[in-house]
Amino acid sequence: MLDYDAVRTRFGIREGMMTAPGRCQVAVIGGGFTGASLARLLALKSGMTGCVAVFEPRPELGRGLAYDCADDALRLNVASHRMRALPGAPDAFHNWLIRTGRLESDPAGRAADGAFYARRGDFGRFMSEEMQSLVQTGLVRHVRERVQNLARDGRGWLLHGDQGSVIHADEVVIATTHPDPRTPQALAGALEGHPRFLGAGDSWHRLDAASPQDRILVLGAGLTALDAIASLRSRGHKGEIVLLSRSGRLPQTQALGTLPAYGTFTDPRPATALALLREVREAIADATGEGLPWQSVFDSLRQQGQALWQALSEPEQQRFMRHLKRRFETHRYRMPPQISALLSHEMRHGGVRNLAGQICRVERSTNAIHVDIITRPQGMVERQSVQWVMIATGPDYGGLIGSQPYLQSLADARLIRPDIHGMGLDVDQHCRALRRNGLPVDNLFVAGPLTRGRFGELTGAPEIAAQVETLAGHLAARLATAARIDV
Ligand SMILES: Cc1cc2nc3c(=O)[nH]c(=O)nc-3n(C[C@H](O)[C@H](O)[C@H](O)COP(=O)(O)OP(=O)(O)OC[C@H]3O[C@@H](n4cnc5c(N)ncnc54)[C@H](O)[C@@H]3O)c2cc1C
Incomplete structure (x- = not known):
């Protein structure tokens, strides 16, 4: 029996907030591309209403971090005909772009070879529309809450949402992906609370307050940093942008044209x-x-x-x-042709500078932030005086478990452990979470980029779609077996 008073006390749930405990067979935590795709396939396979619940605080399912953006400057880094987001319907997204007129109305999406690089927000809309009909028909239940805690409840699980929902599930899938980047120590102390510092998770809308000529230091040189350049220029920003990363390596460019994949590396597979x-x-x-x-x-x-x-x-x-x-x-992870053209133009005309190095000192003055950088490979200290500093580095892999109370409580109960490379959670071949002692938890699964330590290549939408297709098949088979046993 559920001890309501204990639950109320532990999670600070106020009187009147708690709903009656619901039930579902599979609860998915996180409704970004991974969680939504899994819920969609499972709902379609099972055909049962109330079978799948997705906890996701965002208003729409399927968007997640990558595709929940209204900024038209942010584009997919693969051509639309290669997104292969829906298993069994590889052209679904491209056809949707044609059907909704977006292919016509977005000429900037067209690259020189004719391939179309859609806006990321449009891909989010496509996924969200796919999910809406399932939510409306009750095949997928969208619980608009963050999961605060996940605990054993008999042979199943009890999920506690941050708005008071308490749901029992027979099986749980973790699909909340990696935490935001960590602010480097040198910046964290000096710029905490500074109005012109955009840390992890801060909205880029704050850059609307930047003057067109402001100099901006962007930490990171990956695709997110390039997004920042595209976004700033599309807002009319003209000042110099300095990219700073440890290696100074920038993403390469996509090749133009429809080219075949080349090379076989699996016969035999290299051992080192x-x-x-x-x-x-x-x-x-x-x-x-x-x-x-x-x-x-x-x-x-x-x-x-x-x-x-x-x-x-x-x-x-x-x-x-x-x-x-x-x-x-x-x-x-290559940049789309549009970003590549923008970046070469900017670098040729001095709009963007790319530095390799490490921050050693930060000072604030009234109009500027002064950042001293030990440059690589020279080892000289170079001062960059800028008006804005923004973080666009990769996720804080090491901080994963501490970033979510529900993951911390699972780790405390020894039900999950980080993978050996510190890229996510350790899982077995069937995506079952591995306990601290290395044994699988039979009905706790992890999907999406959090399983990269085990599977390697698992970041792009097509690879995630393939993984969740297999997982959905596995879960559907378990549900069918459970139903037969219940009968
Ligand atoms: C900026 C960016 C651009 C990308 N561009 C491309 C591209 O062009 N092509 C491509 O193939 N791939 C691209 N990718 C890679 C890939 O498609 C994404 O990483 C993929 O969308 C991952 O989805 P996800 O659902 O695992 O994670 P996310 O999209 O991050 O979704 C996780 C969801 O979990 C929710 N959540 C978090 N904590 C909780 C909680 N406690 N309870 C409930 N919900 C919670 C969050 O609100 C979020 O919506 C891109 C990735 C990024 C980050």
Whole structure:
């Protein structure tokens, strides 16, 4: 029996807020692309109302962090015909763009080779529309709350939302992805609360207050940092933007044209990170000899990525993480042609500077923030005086468990553990969470980028869609078995 008083006290639930405990068979925590896709497939497979509940505080399911944006300057980094978001309907998104007139009304989306790079917000709208009909028919229940706590309840689970909902589920899937970036120590102390400092999670709308000529320091040089440049320029900002990252490596550009993936790396699979690197170099040389760009080789690596990653032993995976990860990522996660054109223009005309180095000191004055940087490889201290500083680095992988009270309580109960590379949560081949002792929890699953430590390549929408398709099949089979047993 549920002890309501204990629940009220522990989670600060006020009188009158608690709803009667509901039930569902599968509760999904997080309704971004991963959670929504899984809920959609499961609802379609089971066809039962009330079977799937998704906890997601955002008003719409399917958008999540990446696609919940109204900024037209932010585009997908793959062409729309390659998004393959809905298993079994690879052209669904592209056809939706045609049907809704977006392909026509957004000429800036068209690259020189004719491929269309849609606005990220449009992809979010497409996913959200897919989910709306399921929510309206009751096949998916959208609980607009953050899960605060997840605890054992007999053989199932009890989920506590931050607005008072308490739901019992037979199975739970974690799909809340990685936490926001961490503000580096040197900045955190000096700029806490500064009106012109945009830390992790701060809305970029605050940049509307920037004067057109303000200098801006962006921490990070990945796709999010490039988003920041596109977003600023689309707001009419003209001042210099300085990108700062440890390596100074920028994402590479997509190749134009419809090109085949090139290279087979799985026969046999390289057993070491070095052997993999050698094979990739050879494949690039061969591809070039056949008139294909290196991007074709990385497209092939992407397709075989999960098999390749899992063929490496843990020490070899660690070697990859130490020596090759950043270089791999800049080639794998490429910028769309529109951003590439903008960046080359800006760099040619002095609008954007890209620095490698580390912050050693930060000072505030009335009109500026002074940031001293030890540059690489020179090791000299260079001062950048800017009006704004913004964080656009990658997620705080190491802070994952502490970032969510429900994950912390699962870890305290020894029901989850971080993966060995610190990229997410440890899971088995079936996406079941692994306890601290390494044994799986039978009815607790993890989906999406949080499982990269196990599977490797699992960031892009097509790979996530493929993973949740398998997981939905597995869960649907479990539900069918449970139903037969109940009868
Ligand atoms: C900026 C960006 C651009 C990208 N562009 C592309 C692209 O062009 N092409 C491509 O293939 N891939 C792209 N990706 C990669 C990929 O599609 C996304 O990472 C993917 O959307 C991940 O979805 P997700 O649902 O796992 O995570 P998220 O989208 O982050 O969703 C997680 C959801 O969980 C919710 N949540 C968090 N905590 C709780 C809680 N306690 N209770 C309930 N809900 C909670 C959040 O509100 C959020 O909506 C991009 C990723 C990013 C970040």
